[in-house]
Amino acid sequence: MNATARDRDPAVALTGVGRVYAGGVRALDDVSLTVAPGTFVAVTGPPGSGKSTLMHCAAGLDTPTSGTVRIGGRELCGLGESERSELRRERLGFVFRDHSLIGSLTVEENITLPLRLSGRGPDPGWLATLVERAGLADRLAARPAALTGCEQQRVCVVRALAGHPVVVFADEPTGALDPAGADRVLGLLRDLVDDLGQTVVLLTADPVAAARADRALVLAGGRIVASVESPSASGLAARLAAPADR
Numbered sequence: 001m002n003a004t005a006r007d008r009d010p011a012v013a014l015t016g017v018g019r020v021y022a023g024g025v026r027a028l029d030d031v032s033l034t035v036a037p038g039t040f041v042a043v044t045g046p047p048g049s050g051k052s053t054l055m056h057c058a059a060g061l062d063t064p065t066s067g068t069v070r071i072g073g074r075e076l077c078g079l080g081e082s083e084r085s086e087l088r089r090e091r092l093g094f095v096f097r098d099h100s101l102i103g104s105l106t107v108e109e110n111i112t113l114p115l116r117l118s119g120r121g122p123d124p125g126w127l128a129t130l131v132e133r134a135g136l137a138d139r140l141a142a143r144p145a146a147l148t149g150c151e152q153q154r155v156c157v158v159r160a161l162a163g164h165p166v167v168v169f170a171d172e173p174t175g176a177l178d179p180a181g182a183d184r185v186l187g188l189l190r191d192l193v194d195d196l197g198q199t200v201v202l203l204t205a206d207p208v209a210a211a212r213a214d215r216a217l218v219l220a221g222g223r224i225v226a227s228v229e230s231p232s233a234s235g236l237a238a239r240l241a242a243p244a245d246r
């Protein structure tokens with residue numbers, strides 16, 4: 001596939017995805033969605049609605065029971081485990097609730113570690129741009145323990161984007177932060193989409209966080225029950241209170 005064709009592909013495309021866990025729990029039921037490159041999409045829903053399962057299936061961390069998943073036009077379901085882990089390493093970025101930084105390494109070393117492990121050299125210009133956007137230029141030599149929780153999560157955001165991923169999956173990235181810290185991290189994700197054309201999928205139960213996205217998909221009982229363009233926090237909170245009625 002040439003670069004032009006690849007650029008037209010959705011960053012993420014799920015078609016009819018289902019996931020039934022052992023014991024019969026249907027965590028995802030016929031989920032279809034597409035995420036266009038350069039957009040910020042939130043997946044929101046109450047605890048147990050299937051957000052993490054959706055992310056795991058979309059990112060090749062889990063295999064759906066039915067349906068197909070494509071990342072940047074590449075079908076995941078037919079790939080072996082080593083191909084999927086290579087795709088995750090080279091085409092996806094992840095930010096989780098807990099920062100997962102290595103305490104013995106500096107901020108800069110943490111940011112470049114995944115690139116070095118995969119044998120790719122860092123792109124210095126891109127890294128400098130990300131670091132500057134994240135407000136971390138004077139923290140590169142620090143160890144993670146010397147940073148605030150908000151700074152640690154911003155390091156994770158830079159690390160996730162350092163390898164030019166097709167999409168960053170951010171799973172409750174602000175769940176351990178105070179409101180000001182959460183606002184800063186969400187603002188960074190927003191800027192990276194708006195100004196640098198990055199693609200972000202945010203998984204969150206928090207309507208305030210989800211309202212930062214261009215579009216919010218509301219999950220309930222493993223199904224997408226609403227797709228809201230330019231969502232508001234109050235509108236999403238109302239849908240989350242009674243998602244099946246909307």
Ligand SMILES: Nc1ncnc2c1ncn2[C@@H]1O[C@H](COP(=O)(O)OP(=O)(O)OP(=O)(O)O)[C@@H](O)[C@H]1O
Nearest residue numbers: 021022025027046047048049050051052053054205
């Ligand atoms: N490994 C598993 N085995 C069996 N059931 C599971 C497993 N993982 C999740 N589930 C069930 O699947 C459903 C969806 O869970 P999931 O963690 O995807 O939801 P979530 O919206 O991310 O929830 P939370 O916000 O609490 O993390 C729930 O009923 C959960 O109990």
